[in-house]
Amino acid sequence: MSTFWSIWIIVITAGMMVGCLWLLFANARGVPGEVKDHTWDDDLHEYNNPLPRWWLNLFILTIIFAAGYLAFYPGLGNLGGRLGWTQSGELANKLDALTAKRRAAFAALADKDFPALAKDPSAQSLGHAVFLGNCAGCHGADAHGAIGFPNLTDKDWLYGGDPETLVKTIVEGRHGQMPAFGAVLQPDALQALVEFVPFWSDATLDAGRRERGMKQFAITCAACHGADGKGNPLLGAPNLTDNTWLYGGTSKKVRETIVNGRGGQMPAHATLLTPEEIRIVAAYVYGLSNAPASLVTP
Numbered sequence: 680m681s682t683f684w685s686i687w688i689i690v691i692t693a694g695m696m697v698g699c700l701w702l703l704f705a706n707a708r709g710v711p712g713e714v715k716d717h718t719w720d721d722d723l724h725e726y727n728n729p730l731p732r733w734w735l736n737l738f739i740l741t742i743i744f745a746a747g748y749l750a751f752y753p754g755l756g757n758l759g760g761r762l763g764w765t766q767s768g769e770l771a772n773k774l775d776a777l778t779a780k781r782r783a784a785f786a787a788l789a790d791k792d793f794p795a796l797a798k799d800p801s802a803q804s805l806g807h808a809v810f811l812g813n814c815a816g817c818h819g820a821d822a823h824g825a826i827g828f829p830n831l832t833d834k835d836w837l838y839g840g841d842p843e844t845l846v847k848t849i850v851e852g853r854h855g856q857m858p859a860f861g862a863v864l865q866p867d868a869l870q871a872l873v874e875f876v877p878f879w880s881d882a883t884l885d886a887g888r889r890e891r892g893m894k895q896f897a898i899t900c901a902a903c904h905g906a907d908g909k910g911n912p913l914l915g916a917p918n919l920t921d922n923t924w925l926y927g928g929t930s931k932k933v934r935e936t937i938v939n940g941r942g943g944q945m946p947a948h949a950t951l952l953t954p955e956e957i958r959i960v961a962a963y964v965y966g967l968s969n970a971p972a973s974l975v976t977p
């Protein structure tokens with residue numbers, strides 16, 4: 680606060696207190712029932728009716744209290760008060776206490792490995808809290824994901840579900856890049872893929888269609904998704920032969936993916952979370968697909 684406004688507030692506050700005192704004393708004099716010496720309209724008299732004593736004393740006490748309060752706590756402009764108390768100091772103290780508590784909770788779990796953390800209810804609840812605050816917006820509160828946002832509770836991984844890979848995914852983020860083939864593929868080549876890829880795992884698929892599709896797949900797609908279509912965790916290229924789809928496994932969705940490409944982005948959390956938080960949330964995600972069913976929250 681600038682000096683001007685500080686003095687402004689001090690003058691008004693002190694002035695109000697002195698003013699109240701003056702008003703009280705100025706009106707407290709006189710004897711109840713006494714007739715005052717003004718008269719109107721010939722016979723209208725004013726009686727003196729001072730404030731009750733107890734009320735007056737109470738009022739004076741509040742003013743003394745206010746003066747005491749202002750001496751010890753901030754209130755008079757920029758003057759801090761003798762105790763040096765501030766709102767931000769109070770907040771910092773409470774935060775420090777919370778941080779210390781959190782640190783202790785993390786420290787108690789520091790030497791456990793992921794399988795142990797996945798079975799530890801306190802680690803899971805800490806991880807769940809970090810997850811809700813930082814990951815649920817994209818992956819869902821239940822971590823089941825949505826279109827374009829992978830389900831983290833199954834054992835189907837784009838990049839891998841082992842502890843190191845999970846930590847790497849969270850620390851560095853991921854950017855899966857499926858190029859757009861709309862301008863590259865001839866219509867019949869695109870058609871061959873659309874008629875085959877969504878039905879890869881369908882044993883009843885017409886042999887001719889499978890062959891045409893496989894041939895085209897080997898030319899344009901196998902470099903990333905593998906000749907067998909099982910994907911490549913180094914690129915985050917999904918397995919196309921299972922029935923788990925990130926963007927949808929209908930012919931329409933697969934055509935959309937091939938023509939326009941995809942670019943799912945998982946943000947890096949290296950600067951958003953502490954290493955302890957990253958470890959605990961990674962262990963939480965690990966636990967979602969590896970813990971005994973009873974522990975999987977929610």
Ligand code: HEC
Binds near residue numbers: 815818845849948
């Ligand atoms: C802004 C949205 C967003 C946020 C926030 C986010 N993610 Fe992701 N995450 C994604 C997307 C999108 C992908 C898929 C990336 C791709 O397609 O290559 C992904 C991928 C992942 C994967 C890889 C899954 C696999 O199959 O290999 C893991 C693990 C993961 N996220 C965990 C987390 C955790 C833990 C957090 C919180 C600390 C988090 N994510 C926060 C969007 C997000």
Ligand code: HEC
Binds near residue numbers: 855860914919944
């Ligand atoms: C340069 C490597 C690369 C090539 C080449 C490539 N893909 Fe992909 N593809 C990816 C990646 C990476 C993703 C995941 C994108 C994401 O995470 O957003 C993906 C995703 C997909 C998906 C979505 C899967 C799902 O679960 O929803 C389909 C379908 C797909 N690719 C089919 C193809 C076909 C068909 C071809 C050949 C025309 C092809 N891809 C060529 C890397 C590639």
